[in-house]
Amino acid sequence: MTSLNEETIRNKLVKCGQEHLLAFYGDLDAHEKSALLEDIDGIDFDLMSRLYARAQHGSHDMQQEGTCDISPLRGVDSTAMPAPQKEKMRALGLKELSEGRMAALTMAGGQGTRLGHTGPKGTYDIGLPSHKSLFEIQSDGLKRISAEAGRPVLWYIMTSHINHSETESFFREHGYFGYGKENIIFFRQEKIPALDRSGRLLLEDKHTVLKSPNGNGGMFSSLKKAGGFDHMKKCGIKYLFVCGIDNCLVKMADPLFLGFKVSGGYRAVAKSFLKRTADEKAGVLCMKNGHPCVIEYTEIPEDLAALKNEDGEWTYGDTNVLNYIFDTDLAEELAGEGLDYHVAVKKLKYLDTDTGKNAEIPDGYKFELFLFDAFSKIDRLGILRIERTEEFSPVKNKTGIDSAESARVMYMNMYGDGSRDCMEEIK
Numbered sequence: 110m111t112s113l114n115e116e117t118i119r120n121k122l123v124k125c126g127q128e129h130l131l132a133f134y135g136d137l138d139a140h141e142k143s144a145l146l147e148d149i150d151g152i153d154f155d156l157m158s159r160l161y162a163r164a165q166h167g168s169h170d171m172q173q174e175g176t177c178d179i180s181p182l183r184g185v186d187s188t189a190m191p192a193p194q195k196e197k198m199r200a201l202g203l204k205e206l207s208e209g210r211m212a213a214l215t216m217a218g219g220q221g222t223r224l225g226h227t228g229p230k231g232t233y234d235i236g237l238p239s240h241k242s243l244f245e246i247q248s249d250g251l252k253r254i255s256a257e258a259g260r261p262v263l264w265y266i267m268t269s270h271i272n273h274s275e276t277e278s279f280f281r282e283h284g285y286f287g288y289g290k291e292n293i294i295f296f297r298q299e300k301i302p303a304l305d306r307s308g309r310l311l312l313e314d315k316h317t318v319l320k321s322p323n324g325n326g327g328m329f330s331s332l333k334k335a336g337g338f339d340h341m342k343k344c345g346i347k348y349l350f351v352c353g354i355d356n357c358l359v360k361m362a363d364p365l366f367l368g369f370k371v372s373g374g375y376r377a378v379a380k381s382f383l384k385r386t387a388d389e390k391a392g393v394l395c396m397k398n399g400h401p402c403v404i405e406y407t408e409i410p411e412d413l414a415a416l417k418n419e420d421g422e423w424t425y426g427d428t429n430v431l432n433y434i435f436d437t438d439l440a441e442e443l444a445g446e447g448l449d450y451h452v453a454v455k456k457l458k459y460l461d462t463d464t465g466k467n468a469e470i471p472d473g474y475k476f477e478l479f480l481f482d483a484f485s486k487i488d489r490l491g492i493l494r495i496e497r498t499e500e501f502s503p504v505k506n507k508t509g510i511d512s513a514e515s516a517r518v519m520y521m522n523m524y525g526d527g528s529r530d531c532m533e534e535i536k
């Protein structure tokens with residue numbers, strides 16, 4: 110039980126105009142009271158007011174800033190690599206895997222707002238004949254590679270405070286997809302309060318402040334807080350493969366990618382594919398002020414977006430795929446780097462302190478860290494360019510582009526249904 114004092118917290122709230130958070134304090138039991146006081150005490154009010162100022166000011170536009178020195182960062186094209194070179198690279202990666210040096214980490218803490226699926230995104234069924242979920246698709250990929258490597262690849266799954274228990278139950282109910290409970294580690298990512306348009310904090314229920322997961326860039330510090338790096342050290346893990354949950358074609362723990370990293374002497378590598386049009390809605394990899402960076406399509410000046418090299422290839426064409434490998438000691442260093450929050454305008458469901466009823470605003474402020482912002486702390490980032498149709502089909506929307514529909518077609522093209530019975534249980 111906390112020893113926090115109601116009056117101290119109330120005074121703190123009054124000072125920053127947030128005393129409505131205690132609107133239902135009188136209705137709560139002792140346990141709920143202390144939970145709420147503790148929740149409020151943990152909020153960094155200075156940070157929240159800085160973030161609100163930023164949200165009101167709007168996002169920075171690189172073209173207006175005019176202070177950045179942008180230069181290209183080209184990927185090594187794996188699709189043009191001679192077969193023997195590729196095989197050698199893959200063998201090198203597989204050897205590391207067979208010695209147990211790489212773990213995989215799936216970032217599954219997002220809320221999947223665009224998809225509109227209730228429940229963790231990884232539980233989503235994209236409509237394959239087997240009806241396997243995105244989690245099962247990834248476990249299939251890991252099973253394939255573990256069978257080749259002769260040992261299971263340790264699998265970390267980052268959840269959020271919103272979907273953690275549901276994710277764990279889903280795995281339990283599905284017998285961990287035969288991957289072995291002991292090979293899977295779930296950990297929660299950190300959270301940050303959301304704000305309404307007037308900068309007010311909101312309640313989720315009478316004794317909880319409304320918070321949302323702090324973005325995929327929260328992975329480094331959340332993993333550290335959860336003791337992930339200590340666990341990896343104990344297990345002899347040197348490299349960490351990182352991906353999102355929603356790319357149904359992701360090559361889990363890809364040995365070629367690892368071989369590329371090891372042979373190139375990189376501390377971190379990212380996958381990319383070439384954009385199709387100058388104005389494609391995706392972030393591209395480049396160097397900014399001497400460090401690797403991803404520029405969003407909204408930020409890159411038009412002339413740079415359309416620029417081509419002598420060979421006819423886009424100068425700024427390597428699209429960021431959300432698939433990386435980091436040295437674990439680098440990932441741990443990045444955990445202490447303190448990234449900057451981005452503002453996202455999103456729907457918020459909350460408990461109205463005036464009416465005491467559940468309510469919704471369409472355009473509240475959420476705050477997210479982006480993993481690729483950590484690139485600015487890395488001197489050298491290796492980029493491996495892959496074939497988009499073979500490795501990239503994200504499930505973002507219900508229908509149309511990057512939807513379950515498109516993912517189903519692309520998955521069937523690559524793997525057929527990938528039915529369950531061809532997979533051996535991992536021992």
Ligand code: UTP
Nearest residue numbers: 216217218219220221222223322324325353354
């Ligand atoms: P997106 O940025 O596409 O977000 O996440 P999302 O939650 O899946 O979907 P929308 O934007 O709400 O519609 C890309 C990857 O990063 C993970 C997601 O789970 C997905 O794998 N992610 C995102 C986290 O793990 N935590 C976060 O806080 C945000």
